Amino acid sequence: MADEALFQFLHSEIIQYVNSAESGDSENGRCVSKLESMGFRVGQGLIESRHFSLCRFTKDTPRFKDELDVMKFICKDFWTSVFKKQIDNLRTNHQGIYVLQDNKFRLLTHLSAGKQYLEHAPKFLAFTCGLVRGALSNLGVKSIVTAEVSVMPACKFQVMIQKM
């Protein structure tokens, strides 16, 4: 499908543009934070969009029986609709921390696997961290989302639920 390519190209353009617009910032902190905010709003929007509203409200209301159920929705329905695959592994410590592992994260697959690219990884993960945080937020779950890459293109997103 061209959809995937469209998303990937747009994502790259955004990173490139934000990176150059925030170029006064040597630590990349502002760039990463801008990308995260953009992802957050897109994540919120997607959950409100017709596609997910239908998923959630027509089949079996209420859709989510607990927090774990919300996380499963993110790993399956949400991830599939954005990245065309499910999260490969979901772990939790049952105390509000969830680790979502994607063994072949689509937004990293076009980067070379060399170590020199690892330093750029945060820029390529920030939008998605925001996306997950925004989606969860509109599902009533406040969280902090971080990500790390060990071996490209596998990566782990860590979701820390913020209790109200």
Added chain:
Amino acid sequence: MADEALFQFLHSEIIQYVNSAESGDSENGRCVSKLESMGFRVGQGLIESRHFSLCRFTKDTPRFKDELDVMKFICKDFWTSVFKKQIDNLRTNHQGIYVLQDNKFRLLTHLSAGKQYLEHAPKFLAFTCGLVRGALSNLGVKSIVTAEVSVMPACKFQVMIQKM
């Protein structure tokens, strides 16, 4: 599909961000030009992507017998893959000018139809002008692409072919 929503939300975020990053520019010229360049690179990328390479090279090589044939590809295959619908009307003066009319252009449908929004239209069309120019460029056709809105959400893209 959530894909459409994803593209629309990303597109809005880009406009918003580029607009604020180029805010020193009262005429919006720099903002429009940045958006056009981003669209150009995405359009180029899409034509190179697996989806379109397969379309073009496997069914009947050579795919395009003339310039009009390339334009038809843009109006049908390309437009459908990006905007989930075809161009509604294609006209040409047979002297290198083509007018592509979309009666319900997806990236305008969420804007209100009021006249006060017409002034913002160029920002919402710039990325797509670039997208078409980039796609055509990678199909070997050099062009200048402009757009205008008369009644939202209908709009016309004018493609002027640049003879080599």
